Amino acid sequence: MKHQIVLDDLSSIVQQTQSELQTLSGKYVLVTGGAGFLGHWIVATLAYANEHLLDKPCQITIIDNLITGYKKPLVSELENGHVRFIKHDIRKSIPNAIRADYVLHAAGLASPQNYKQYPLETIEVATIGTKNVLEYSKRHRLEGVLYFSTSEVYGDPPPEYIPTPEEYWGFVSARGPRAAYDESKRLGETLCLVYHQLAQVPVKTIRLFNVYGPGMKVDDFRVVPTFIAAALTGKPLKVHGSGNQTRTFCYVTDALQGIFKVLVKGKINEPYNVGRDQEEISMFDLATSIQKLSPKEVRVQRVDYPWSYPAGEASRRCPDITKIRSLGYHPHTDLTAGLTKTIAWYQGIRP
Numbered sequence: 500m501k502h503q504i505v506l507d508d509l510s511s512i513v514q515q516t517q518s519e520l521q522t523l524s525g526k527y528v529l530v531t532g533g534a535g536f537l538g539h540w541i542v543a544t545l546a547y548a549n550e551h552l553l554d555k556p557c558q559i560t561i562i563d564n565l566i567t568g569y570k571k572p573l574v575s576e577l578e579n580g581h582v583r584f585i586k587h588d589i590r591k592s593i594p595n596a597i598r599a600d601y602v603l604h605a606a607g608l609a610s611p612q613n614y615k616q617y618p619l620e621t622i623e624v625a626t627i628g629t630k631n632v633l634e635y636s637k638r639h640r641l642e643g644v645l646y647f648s649t650s651e652v653y654g655d656p657p658p659e660y661i662p663t664p665e666e667y668w669g670f671v672s673a674r675g676p677r678a679a680y681d682e683s684k685r686l687g688e689t690l691c692l693v694y695h696q697l698a699q700v701p702v703k704t705i706r707l708f709n710v711y712g713p714g715m716k717v718d719d720f721r722v723v724p725t726f727i728a729a730a731l732t733g734k735p736l737k738v739h740g741s742g743n744q745t746r747t748f749c750y751v752t753d754a755l756q757g758i759f760k761v762l763v764k765g766k767i768n769e770p771y772n773v774g775r776d777q778e779e780i781s782m783f784d785l786a787t788s789i790q791k792l793s794p795k796e797v798r799v800q801r802v803d804y805p806w807s808y809p810a811g812e813a814s815r816r817c818p819d820i821t822k823i824r825s826l827g828y829h830p831h832t833d834l835t836a837g838l839t840k841t842i843a844w845y846q847g848i849r850p
Contacts, residue, residue, distance in 0.1 A: 708774025
C-alpha cells in the first residue's frame with residue numbers, strides 16, 4: 500500500500516510522544532495551516548493517536564485557506580468524525596464558535612518559491628495571522644499555543660554561532676530577497692512575546708530546521724522534493740550556485756516528536772530549535788546522495804539561481820538542540836534512512 504510508509508511513521512511518532520499525546524486526550528485542538536505539509540502530519544498524528552492510543556479522542560479542527568495546501572488528507576484512512584476542516588483565511592479573525600484548548604499555529608508560506616510569489620500574503624499570515632491566533636487565545640484562555648517559526652530568523656550566522664543556539668539574535672536584512680518571510684517570522688515571535696507579557700497567553704515557539712519527508716509536494720520547490728522529483732524522472736539534479744551551502748536535515752518523524760514535546764512540556768514564552776544537529780551536508784553532496792539512491796541514472800549539475808528563486812540564502816544552517824533535548828527530544832532518523840523512505844513514498848504516489 501502506497502501509504503504504508505506514512506502509517507509506519509505515524510506509529511513511530513505516537514510511540515515516541517505517548518505521554519505528550521495523552522495530555523491531549525479529550526481536548527479540542529485547532530491546527531492553522533492544517534492542509535500544509537507539517538499541518539497534515541500534525542492532524543494525521545492526532546487522528547492516529549485517537550485510533551491507537553487515547554482513551555478519549557481529541558477533537559481536531561483544521562483551518563486553512565488552501566492557497567498552497569493539499570485539498571485531500573495525507574492518509575485518507577484517518578478521516579473520521581473527530582476531524583473537521585474549515586476553509587478560513589487566518590488573516591481574518593478566528594470565529595469564536597471554533598472551540599480549542601490548544602492551538603498549533605502552523606499556517607505560513609515556507610517554500611522560497613511561494614514567498615517570492617506571494618510576498619504580501621507571507622507577511623500578513625506571519626503577522627496579522629499570528630495576531631489573530633493570539634487574540635483568539637487571549638479571549639478563550641487556552642491551555643497552550645505553539646507558534647511555528649523558522650531557522651530563517653537567524654539569518655546567516657557567523658562560524659562561532661554554528662551550531663546556532665536559541666540565544667543568538669540573528670543577522671537578517673530587512674530589505675533582502677527573503678525578507679518577506681524572515682522578517683515577518685521574527686515579528687511573529689515578538690508578537691508572541693508581547694501577548695504573553697500583556698495577556699499571559701501561554702505561547703511557546705519552535706524554530707524549524709529543514710524538515711523533509713513524505714507529503715511534501717513535488718512542486719514545493721524546496722531542495723529535497725525538487726531533487727527527488729528530478730531523480731525519479733531521470734532529469735539532472737540542478738544545484739544552485741556553487742553548491743557549497745550546507746544544511747542539516749530533519750526527517751518529519753523527528754520534527755513531529757519535537758513539536759509535541761514543546762507543545763506539552765516546553766516552557767511558556769520560550770523558543771526551541773527543532774531539527775538535527777548531525778550530518779551537516781552541502782547541497783552538492785546532498786544531490787550526490789540522492790543520485791546514489793535514485794532508481795534511475797541521473798547526473799548532478801551546477802546552475803545559476805533562477806529568477807523565481809530568492810537569493811540570499813544562508814551559507815550554513817545547523818541547530819544547537821541542547822535546549823530541546825532537556826524535554827526528552829532525540830532525533831533518530833539519519834539522512835540516508837530518511838531520504839530512502841521519502842524516495843520510496845514518492846515512487847508510490849507516482850502514476
